[in-house]
Amino acid sequence: MALKRFGISLDEALLERFDALISRKGYANRSEAIRDLIRDSLVREEWEDGRKETVGTITIVYSHDKRELADALIDFQHDFYTSVLSSLHIHLDEHNCLEVIVVKGKARDIRRIADRLIGTKGVKHGRLTLTTTGKYLR
Amino acid sequence: MALKRFGISLDEALLERFDALISRKGYANRSEAIRDLIRDSLVREEWEDGRKETVGTITIVYSHDKRELADALIDFQHDFYTSVLSSLHIHLDEHNCLEVIVVKGKARDIRRIADRLIGTKGVKHGRLTLTTTGKYLR
Amino acid sequence: MALKRFGISLDEALLERFDALISRKGYANRSEAIRDLIRDSLVREEWEDGRKETVGTITIVYSHDKRELADALIDFQHDFYTSVLSSLHIHLDEHNCLEVIVVKGKARDIRRIADRLIGTKGVKHGRLTLTTTGKYLR
Amino acid sequence: MALKRFGISLDEALLERFDALISRKGYANRSEAIRDLIRDSLVREEWEDGRKETVGTITIVYSHDKRELADALIDFQHDFYTSVLSSLHIHLDEHNCLEVIVVKGKARDIRRIADRLIGTKGVKHGRLTLTTTGKYLR
Numbered sequence: 040m041a042l043k044r045f046g047i048s049l050d051e052a053l054l055e056r057f058d059a060l061i062s063r064k065g066y067a068n069r070s071e072a073i074r075d076l077i078r079d080s081l082v083r084e085e086w087e088d089g090r091k092e093t094v095g096t097i098t099i100v101y102s103h104d105k106r107e108l109a110d111a112l113i114d115f116q117h118d119f120y121t122s123v124l125s126s127l128h129i130h131l132d133e134h135n136c137l138e139v140i141v142v143k144g145k146a147r148d149i150r151r152i153a154d155r156l157i158g159t160k161g162v163k164h165g166r167l168t169l170t171t172t173g174k175y176l177r
Numbered sequence: 178m179a180l181k182r183f184g185i186s187l188d189e190a191l192l193e194r195f196d197a198l199i200s201r202k203g204y205a206n207r208s209e210a211i212r213d214l215i216r217d218s219l220v221r222e223e224w225e226d227g228r229k230e231t232v233g234t235i236t237i238v239y240s241h242d243k244r245e246l247a248d249a250l251i252d253f254q255h256d257f258y259t260s261v262l263s264s265l266h267i268h269l270d271e272h273n274c275l276e277v278i279v280v281k282g283k284a285r286d287i288r289r290i291a292d293r294l295i296g297t298k299g300v301k302h303g304r305l306t307l308t309t310t311g312k313y314l315r
Numbered sequence: 316m317a318l319k320r321f322g323i324s325l326d327e328a329l330l331e332r333f334d335a336l337i338s339r340k341g342y343a344n345r346s347e348a349i350r351d352l353i354r355d356s357l358v359r360e361e362w363e364d365g366r367k368e369t370v371g372t373i374t375i376v377y378s379h380d381k382r383e384l385a386d387a388l389i390d391f392q393h394d395f396y397t398s399v400l401s402s403l404h405i406h407l408d409e410h411n412c413l414e415v416i417v418v419k420g421k422a423r424d425i426r427r428i429a430d431r432l433i434g435t436k437g438v439k440h441g442r443l444t445l446t447t448t449g450k451y452l453r
Numbered sequence: 454m455a456l457k458r459f460g461i462s463l464d465e466a467l468l469e470r471f472d473a474l475i476s477r478k479g480y481a482n483r484s485e486a487i488r489d490l491i492r493d494s495l496v497r498e499e500w501e502d503g504r505k506e507t508v509g510t511i512t513i514v515y516s517h518d519k520r521e522l523a524d525a526l527i528d529f530q531h532d533f534y535t536s537v538l539s540s541l542h543i544h545l546d547e548h549n550c551l552e553v554i555v556v557k558g559k560a561r562d563i564r565r566i567a568d569r570l571i572g573t574k575g576v577k578h579g580r581l582t583l584t585t586t587g588k589y590l591r
Binding site for chain 4: 319321323324326336345349350353356357452453
């Protein structure tokens with residue numbers, strides 16, 4: 040991994056505010072914080088182009104009283120077993136479960152899988168988080 | 178306006194991708210693109226803290242056939258005349274109008290004004306855009 | 316415009332919370348609030364499919380001291396005069412201007428125009444707001 | 454759980470489009486799709502008010518070559534063990550790991566934890582997903 044160094048110029052007052060922000064967020068230094076902004080802009084573009092291979096996490100909350108739902112979710116994951124990397128299940132309380140499903144594939148296919156899961160009867164809330172394979176991000 | 182220059186280091190492959198992205202987006206150079214990312218992160222924080230004075234634009238689409246709606250929107254803007262800076266009205270077609278209302282004030286008050294406008298009967302679609310007074314951004 | 320009526324069922328406690336939310340937001344009744352949620356879901360889909368004709372507003376904040384920038388923005392709008400419907404200019408303070416540019420066209424072309432404008436040297440902050448022609452929304 | 458039924462009215466053409474959208478997304482019926490829109494609007498409000506107890510999932514991608522990072526992440530989770538419910542770790546490839554950390558607490562505290570984790574040196578990409586305890590959502 041070859042590091043490259045370059046300079047950027049910024050108004051002093053603006054830099055002061057940015058330094059305050061990154062210290063509140065716990066960044067070690069400016070390079071680290073700016074790298075994060077750059078990487079996030081690249082991930083966002085990756086998702087705009089639906090054909091790139093990427094990774095998403097689907098978070099759903101549902102009531103486990105609905106036996107058929109749990110079964111449907113498991114069936115569903117098996118249908119897409121080539122895309123679903125893994126999943127995590129948490130008992131939030133006696134009724135509610137949270138499940139995170141990590142999916143790898145083309146951005147537009149991941150969106151479709153998320154739509155289906157979130158639209159399943161009994162799912163109270165669902166969201167797709169757009170992340171990345173990390174391959175080209177250093 | 179005092180400019181300050183500092184160096185940041187970035188993996189070479191990552192920098193190549195970022196350079197490709199910023200050329201697609203039409204940036205003149207890296208400094209300019211990174212300044213934009215920094216300023217946007219500051220504006221986002223400004224809006225998380227509801228008490229800061231800032232600027233928002235509210236975009237609504239509605240059918241001008243509804244005479245009462247147009248009247249209600251004008252009344253509304255007069256009620257908040259200390260906050261509403263200006264507005265722009267466009268005839269999209271024979272039925273549909275688009276109106277952009279620029280509002281200045283505390284973030285949470287602007288949100289409240291936007292909720293009211295967007296919730297007005299007859300408004301088909303509405304959105305609040307979070308921007309800034311630009312004062313501390315250089 | 317033919318209205319159609321249909322029933323939906325909702326848990327009582329959930330309905331109570333929704334009623335509280337829509338009264339805070341100033342909606343006249345549930346139908347109105349639910350229509351807004353439905354229309355917004357349709358607009359979001361319109362923008363995911365880049366080829367649909369739609370409308371966006373681009374909000375930028377910049378310092379008017381930069382004469383060349385103002386010129387560049389005007390030139391730019393003339394280059395895209397078939398897409399730019401109108402624009403609004405506000406003097407935020409002695410230095411800062413806010414400009415809202417309303418653009419009509421295919422979603423992906425509007426995104427491209429927004430990228431260019433926001434990336435123009437001297438623009439401090441910019442955002443694209445995704446809205447709609449309103450044509451099929453009633 | 455007491456269900457309540459009520460009627461809403463919608464323009465016919467708009468309803469047709471909505472029906473097409475929900476069938477693409479795999480919803481069983483309109484009630485189900487509208488309940489999802491309603492619940493999502495309540496979850497969004499929950500997060501605007503920072504003081505409500507809720508649940509978030511933090512997704513980070515990092516290179517496992519950085520031994521100290523993995524250690525830091527584990528230490529971190531132990532420091533917040535009262536908030537961190539569980540976590541899931543996936544090996545994306547020989548270098549990259551994805552970790553999902555499920556956190557329960559006040560919205561603003563979860564945001565702070567997410568900022569810290571995402572800002573940790575070595576984390577390539579991170580995002581906070583806003584979800585819910587599901588308690589009042591049925």
